[in-house]
Amino acid sequence: MPHPTPPSVLRRPQLWIGTGLIAAVVSMVFALLYVGGNVNPKGNLRDLPVALVNSDSGAEINGRHVNLGEQVVSGIQKAAKGEKSIDWQVVSREEADKRLGRGKVFGALAIPADYSATVAALTAPQPAPQGKAAPPTMTVLTNQAAGSIGSSMSSQAAQKAAHAASAQLGQELLKQAGAQKTPLPTAAQLKLADPVTVTVADGHPVGQRSAMGLSAFYYALVLVVCGMLGANVVNSQVDTALGYLHTDYGPVRKRKPVQHTSRVRTLAIGIALMLGLSLVMGTLVEVATVGILDMDASHLGLLWLYSVATIAVVGIGSLALFAAFGTPGMLLATIVFVAMAVPSSGATVPVQALPGFFRALAKFEPLRQITEGLRSLLYYGAQADAGLTRAWASMGVALVAALLFGFAVTRLYDRKGLHRIPRPDAESDAAAPTETPEAPAPAPATA
Template sequence: MAKDSVVKGDRPGVPLRGWIVPVFVVSLLAALMGTMYLGYTSDPDKNLHDFPVALVNSDDGDVLDGRTVNIGDQISDALTSKIPADKIDLRLIGWNEARRQLQDGQIYGAIVIPSDFSKRLSILAAASVVPGDVERPVISVHTNPRAGTYASQIVQRVTDRAMKQVNATVGTQLTEQVKAKLQPAPGAAPTELSGAARLQLAKPIDVVVSPYRPLPEGTGQGLSAFFYTLILLFSGFSCALIIHAMVDNVLGYVPAEYGPWYRHLQPVAISRWRTLIVKWAMAVIAAPIISGIFLGIATLMDMPIDHPLALFLYGTLAISAVSVTGLSILAAFGTAGLLVNMIVFVILGLPSSSGTIPIEATPRYIAYLAHFEPMHQIYLAVRSILFFDAHLQSGLGTGIWMTVFGLALGLVLGAVATHAYDLRGLHRLGVSHKTTPGALVE
């Protein structure tokens, strides 16, 4: 009779902390989610730090009134002083280096002053008093949409503000220079600038914004890399949870519930270490299958993939690393491992991934997480394969290295934890089982 009472659940009352702790844990989890998710989306412009933009000054200068002037140097100095250094990492480099960094996704944009800038500006000044057609000198702003669409918008906003001030400053100087040349000789009638000339000199620089290597169609304006990363990580995360629960049910350590019924098999005498090896093997077998499914679906959806083999192989590695590490965390922490996995792979992972908002536009505590959070490493590798020709320098090298490191860390954690439990005699067979093998109990 005593045995039956145990099966039906008759036992002394649950302590008060048994009801309070779940609410407390859920509340802490909600606070963490709010801090991470709302913190990184609240004000990206305010959170800007170390945002990499190149400044290329190719201006050769010009000779005006017998002296050499270089307006490009003046503009470079003005931009360096006006653009806040604590927010923007303004890199003064040549065009070849800027192009390389754009191609590898190391900068989000480039401001380019052409070689004939000063010459064209002097021609513009002369044309304001001499009839004839003339074009305003151009400063080009190249955005890098492959590094992030939102990052390109930030580049435009930053350069718009800076170039408006530069345009106004140069326009004032140019107007004063032209007025000085128009000073009449003694006794002569004064010469005034026309209204059209004043307008032309007030804003002498034409700022042209254009994307460097625009994204192809079928990429969701660059979001395809983020969502491909998302399904790789979520599939690895889900793979760990599903394999953990279903294998434990088959081995008789966890009941399987079907509505009001549950099935609890006779437990198998197997060590924690051997159990974990079985789960790892299943995850590694499933990883290439899942990666192949994702690649096939992406192909059917006409998603442009120039390096399908690289995407398949890295997808397999990423899914294996996440699922193996997730299984190790579950083996080490038990039920609490569910919470640990959710925090590590999801709650901390999404804000620090840089898939939607660049990491340089998030609070610094989130940017710090990107150094080791799995989702950011996976995103760098996937983005490199999809948008940057799978160059190792564009994030693929970092993504592979960090994913392998995470996989190794998961293997070590699982091996050490399960061996430690087994050696100390903390066997799972110590649990009392009251049902018969394969029985369905209501």
């Protein structure tokens, strides 16, 4: 007798509802986080740190000593009171170079020592010989190592401030020139109207093979992805070795005998395997990027140790989520380590240009800390206060939190008897009939 054909699995509502919900959550979350964090950086810009350097020595103008550089600084600070987008930090040139070299500022506006003297020469009664009069200048310093977009925003703000100061100075110079008996030629008036020459220079150069200051972000993203993918591989391989999963080799399916192992021990096995794989993966990442692709990098020993540690921490964190939540843990790990991490990393759009929600995420999201540590290793000479110390501390905290969380949850499951597959002795106990004591034989009757 022929067996009836089972109904198609596509007719099951549970399949469509479950798959649809997962797809809806993933698409909505990724769209909101990825685009929401980067859709309006200028509108969200708050307190972008930019150094303001005044090295002007002053000059004698109309019989009194003036420092026009101080007037420029005062004008910029006054204009910044009504606009909170830029945090102008008034420092010396030496301090500005230190902050540029540690990624503490995204750029700088520098006023030279001869600024007042060159301005005074423009309206001097006896001007300098033709070809020897130098115009007043200001220099805008960029810092691509701190982030390309942040450096660009800093450069635009500094150039805008410099041109505004030049226009203000031009109005005063034209007023002074108008008070003189001899009228100025038109060309001279045009020169006085915008007297300052604004130049742009690289405040902290990066190598040509540094992806214009983005190689740290790309390298960090590779480490995070390797940690997540490594955890997925470890999780499936451990389950296969313990007999919980089948292994398919084309049309051939194999399954090992089930080894009933506690959840705590299963997690410990996965962590040990993840640590070993981290050594291999971290080494190969550095070999591929530095050895084969010739990425600009120094402190190769520290970079290797950092790479291995990052992959291990991300992998152990993912394994803890897998052990606690099962299959949904994979989706949760993707959201934590990728969906929320990338837009809050500050690698492309600076943290100061993110909405408040993403600024809060940036304080603890791992990719932000990992990227800062790599910037220190790749661009800032592995300086501890350039983000490296914070990165190591964050990884240590994340590792301890993952271990405590993972083993606490799995131990709780084990104590409650929530095994992944029921043990044979538990099944036999449940299936065996309960024995009842025999009733005592009745006493013989007496005559």
